[in-house]
Amino acid sequence: MLKLKVNDIDVxxxxxxxxxxxxxxxxxxxxxxxYHEKLSIAGNCRMCLVEMEKSPKxxxxxxxxxxxxxxxxxxxxxxxxxxxxxxxxxxxxxxLDCPVxxxxxxxxxxxxxxxxxxxxxxxxxxxxxxxxxxxxxxxxTQMTRCIHCTRCVRFATEVAGVPExxxxxxxxxMQITTYLEQSMQSxxxxxxxxxxxxxxxxxxxYVFEARPWELKxxxxxxxxxxxxxxxxxxxxxxxxxRVLPIINEDINEEWISDKTRYACDGLLHQRLDTPYIKYNGxxxxxxxxxxxxxxxxxxxxxxxxxxxxxxxxxxxxxTAYIFKExxxxxxxxxxxxxxxxxxxINISKRENYLFNSSINGIExxxxxxxxxxxxxxxxxxxxARIRKSYLNNNTKIVSLNDCGDLTYPYESLDGQTxxxxxxxxxxxxxxxxxxxxxxxxxxxxxxxxxxENAQYLFNNLKDFLNKKNKFSEDWNPLNVLSCDAATVGNxxxxxxxxxxxxxxxxxxxKFEIVFLIGQDNLNFAKKNxxxxxxGSHGNKGAECADIILPGSAYTEQDGYYTNLxxxxxxxxxxxxxxxxxxxxxxxxxxxxxxxxxRKLFNDKEELDSSMLNYLKLQSEKQxxxxxxxxxxxxxxxxxxxxxxxxxxxxxxxxxxxTMIECNNAKTNLKSTGTEG
Amino acid sequence: xxxxxxxxxxxxxxxxxxxxxxxxxxxxxxYPKGKQQSAVMALLYIAQRQNNNWIPLAAMKYIAKFLDMPxxxxxxxxxxxxxxxxxxxxxxxxxxxxxxxxMIRGANKLVEACKEKISENExxxxxxxxxxxxxxxxxxxxxxxxMMQINDxxxxxxxxxxxxxILDKILNGETPKPGxxxxxxxxxxxxxxxxxxxxxxx
Numbered sequence: 001m002l003k004l005k006v007n008d009i010d011v012x013x014x015x016x017x018x019x020x021x022x023x024x025x026x027x028x029x030x031x032x033x034x035y036h037e038k039l040s041i042a043g044n045c046r047m048c049l050v051e052m053e054k055s056p057k058x059x060x061x062x063x064x065x066x067x068x069x070x071x072x073x074x075x076x077x078x079x080x081x082x083x084x085x086x087x088x089x090x091x092x093x094x095x096l097d098c099p100v101x102x103x104x105x106x107x108x109x110x111x112x113x114x115x116x117x118x119x120x121x122x123x124x125x126x127x128x129x130x131x132x133x134x135x136x137x138x139x140x141t142q143m144t145r146c147i148h149c150t151r152c153v154r155f156a157t158e159v160a161g162v163p164e165x166x167x168x169x170x171x172x173x174m175q176i177t178t179y180l181e182q183s184m185q186s187x188x189x190x191x192x193x194x195x196x197x198x199x200x201x202x203x204x205x206y207v208f209e210a211r212p213w214e215l216k217x218x219x220x221x222x223x224x225x226x227x228x229x230x231x232x233x234x235x236x237x238x239x240x241x242r243v244l245p246i247i248n249e250d251i252n253e254e255w256i257s258d259k260t261r262y263a264c265d266g267l268l269h270q271r272l273d274t275p276y277i278k279y280n281g282x283x284x285x286x287x288x289x290x291x292x293x294x295x296x297x298x299x300x301x302x303x304x305x306x307x308x309x310x311x312x313x314x315x316x317x318x319t320a321y322i323f324k325e326x327x328x329x330x331x332x333x334x335x336x337x338x339x340x341x342x343x344x345i346n347i348s349k350r351e352n353y354l355f356n357s358s359i360n361g362i363e364x365x366x367x368x369x370x371x372x373x374x375x376x377x378x379x380x381x382x383x384a385r386i387r388k389s390y391l392n393n394n395t396k397i398v399s400l401n402d403c404g405d406l407t408y409p410y411e412s413l414d415g416q417t418x419x420x421x422x423x424x425x426x427x428x429x430x431x432x433x434x435x436x437x438x439x440x441x442x443x444x445x446x447x448x449x450x451x452e453n454a455q456y457l458f459n460n461l462k463d464f465l466n467k468k469n470k471f472s473e474d475w476n477p478l479n480v481l482s483c484d485a486a487t488v489g490n491x492x493x494x495x496x497x498x499x500x501x502x503x504x505x506x507x508x509x510k511f512e513i514v515f516l517i518g519q520d521n522l523n524f525a526k527k528n529x530x531x532x533x534x535g536s537h538g539n540k541g542a543e544c545a546d547i548i549l550p551g552s553a554y555t556e557q558d559g560y561y562t563n564l565x566x567x568x569x570x571x572x573x574x575x576x577x578x579x580x581x582x583x584x585x586x587x588x589x590x591x592x593x594x595x596x597x598r599k600l601f602n603d604k605e606e607l608d609s610s611m612l613n614y615l616k617l618q619s620e621k622q623x624x625x626x627x628x629x630x631x632x633x634x635x636x637x638x639x640x641x642x643x644x645x646x647x648x649x650x651x652x653x654x655x656x657x658t659m660i661e662c663n664n665a666k667t668n669l670k671s672t673g674t675e676g
Numbered sequence: 677x678x679x680x681x682x683x684x685x686x687x688x689x690x691x692x693x694x695x696x697x698x699x700x701x702x703x704x705x706x707y708p709k710g711k712q713q714s715a716v717m718a719l720l721y722i723a724q725r726q727n728n729n730w731i732p733l734a735a736m737k738y739i740a741k742f743l744d745m746p747x748x749x750x751x752x753x754x755x756x757x758x759x760x761x762x763x764x765x766x767x768x769x770x771x772x773x774x775x776x777x778x779m780i781r782g783a784n785k786l787v788e789a790c791k792e793k794i795s796e797n798e799x800x801x802x803x804x805x806x807x808x809x810x811x812x813x814x815x816x817x818x819x820x821x822x823m824m825q826i827n828d829x830x831x832x833x834x835x836x837x838x839x840x841x842i843l844d845k846i847l848n849g850e851t852p853k854p855g856x857x858x859x860x861x862x863x864x865x866x867x868x869x870x871x872x873x874x875x876x877x878x
Contacts, residue, residue, distance in 0.1 A: 163748060163749065165748065166751060168756075169679040169755050175679060179747045
């Protein structure tokens with residue numbers, strides 16, 4: 001620990017911290033532009049100048065390591081003058097266009113010039129003008145405003161792992177650009193918009209939409225992937241205007257993926273806002289009473305074995321729970337399922353479907369083995385953690401398949417499951433490496449769990465790791481990478497049926513009534529089934545439906561989601577559902593009331609407490625089923641990673657125009673790449 | 677000075693020839709393993725030498741691949757340093773120093789001569805495509821100001837007439853004699869004085 005003085009306050013800080021961090025610990029705020037906790041130190045904006053005793057000049061506190069006995073002053077006239085001077089230089093070339101700048105109201109330069117700057121300009125010369133740059137469909141540039149803090153360059157190089165941004169030219173002519181002005185090829189690209197302290201990089205889809213003080217801000221949870229990134233949803237009236245990250249060091253740190261940020265315009269399009277009934281192949285508007293009546297008579301006139309229910313990928317846990325209750329108590333069947341394929345899942349123990357090492361754990365891992373997973377597209381934020389681990393610890397990463405560019409170097413194997421068997425049988429060189437690794441991580445993707453031999457592979461991998469004593473109090477090396485926000489929550493609630501194969505039954509048209517809750521990923525040829533679709537967006541599921549019940553999207557209702565690590569988090573209502581649409585749990589509750597004259601739950605609170613109680617009971621009665629696979633007839637399979645199209649992975653993203661543009665920008669680039 | 681942009685007409689590809697490759701490998705070998713990117717400046721210069729004194733984009737890409745670094749990093753370096761030419765220059769590349777000492781001694785007259793003899797604007801090829809000129813910062817020959825550099829040779833103690841003569845010779849394909857044009861040898865003092873022999877007006 002180092003002892004130093006900041007404005008005559010004694011502080012003790014850890015070794016390796018900078019003067020700026022020491023000042024922060026002393027409760028002294030230092031203005032800065034280029035410094036950012038998550039990025040490397042550049043020290044080029046000079047805004048953080050402070051006075052240090054025995055130094056003839058002010059020092060840049062962000063780049064100066066704190067040392068024993070330092071005496072730092074931040075409130076002297078020298079510091080004040082230095083800040084004014086720096087501010088004046090920064091503003092020399094910065095246009096005074098705040099009224100037409102999207103950053104206005106949340107601009108570091110604006111705020112700091114109010115606090116630390118001078119009130120008039122002595123600069124009479126012409127200001128520098130810089131042409132706009134093309135950075136793709138998400139980032140709008142106005143490079144005249146750039147103050148060359150290089151945060152964006154450092155972010156792209158370090159965190160995103162796509163070194164495509166750079167500063168060309170020198171001095172006054174310096175410009176930030178992508179290489180030959182191509183769009184940035186990263187799923188994290190739009191984070192540079194948050195990082196930019198001025199209005200040089202702003203959000204293209206949000207351009208001139210609203211001012212920050214007009215927006216209602218709701219802190220909630222993202223559902224675009226299973227990470228459960230913490231986000232802030234900004235709404236103006238009903239519309240979700242934008243989505244921003246909030247800091248959660250255990251999950252998304254400070255970043256969110258482009259899909260999380262920009263799929264929100266999908267909440268405005270293709271919405272289901274009133275109940276519909278299909279007559280002669282055409283949808284007609286109906287009232288809630290009418291549709292409930294039809295559903296009631298259909299359910300009453302169908303034997304309960306012929307009724308099935310499927311829960312989708314964005315459904316919150318309350319809805320899944322009440323849906324399950326509805327099936328068990330009102331319909332009296334267990335034909336419910338949350339998977340959209342026949343992937344192997346053993347819910348007898350939570351460990352079997354969680355990302356057990358945890359996202360933070362990635363940074364401690366010393367060997368990462370990817371089996372049938374492409375984290376770049378399946379869990380972008382998690383991939384950024386793997387990259388961080390690679391950068392900090394030079395972690396060895398091996399993938400069974402060649403996944404293309406994952407933003408870090410990795411060794412790829414042949415993509416055959418017999419290689420996994422070799423690892424399990426201790427005949428592969430990786431077996432030794434796993435054995436010698438202190439904290440190995442095996443990340444199993446959903447693609448592997450879809451294989452015929454999934455059960456064998458999963459259980460034997462577990463046995464193998466057990467044999468090598470890799471499970472300990474604080475480390476569980478086996479991880480399942482879920483792709484969808486609802487997956488883990490649904491499994492915790494037991495919304496699946498391992499006794500029957502409901503997906504196969506559905507495909508062979510064995511059911512008479514199919515109830516889909518936000519489930520759009522089932523590919524089945526509809527024959528005579530009566531399909532009820534409840535959801536927020538008109539997509540595949542609603543297309544084949546006979547009755548549509550308009551539900552709410554994730555920003556329009558409170559709801560719990562469990563992320564892939566098993567962390568339960570609550571998403572809050574930021575907006576309200578459009579038209580006659582209702583919250584999802586409410587629809588089921590009303591339907592149950594209509595059928596039995598009794599509500600399933602009196603109110604949301606009762607539902608919440610009942611669900612949380614169920615989860616608690618489940619977590620207490622965890623038992624390990626023993627699977628003996630010694631005589632299993634293993635046959636080799638070619639493991640192909642099937643991932644959903646990144647920009648169209650769910651109904652919200654599918655309805656988003658921005659996502660379509662992103663996809664176009666990406667595919668255009670690809671086609672020119674193959675020509676050259 | 678403004679931001680230098682790469683030329684519009686770019687060759688499709690670039691590769692080191694045998695001698696450049698040898699030189700490049702020699703330079704890369706000077707740096708520890710994994711730090712080969714430090715060789716980027718020298719390699720850009722080698723590429724410029726090989727490619728008629730300018731660096732095409734293809735060469736930057738080639739060097740980036742050669743040193744296993746991102747394209748943009750090589751591009752940053754090439755645009756930062758003004759001695760890398762990003763667009764074609766003449767076979768005779770005239771660089772006129774216009775930094776303060778030369779400017780005081782009449783460098784703008786040299787520039788006028790260049791404008792008359794070679795081309796109206798900087799970095800523009802002459803009518804026979806053999807020659808181009810540009811203003812540069814200090815070339816370190818202030819004692820013999822004003823001066824200019826043509827390819828690898830310095831021409832010093834110039835004025836407008838002498839510059840015009842030199843440029844005429846070049847445009848005719850001759851090679852004028854480098855060095856002082858007022859008869860000085862190296863940097864010796866003018867009017868025959870040897871330093872400090874006579875303290876008066878030293």
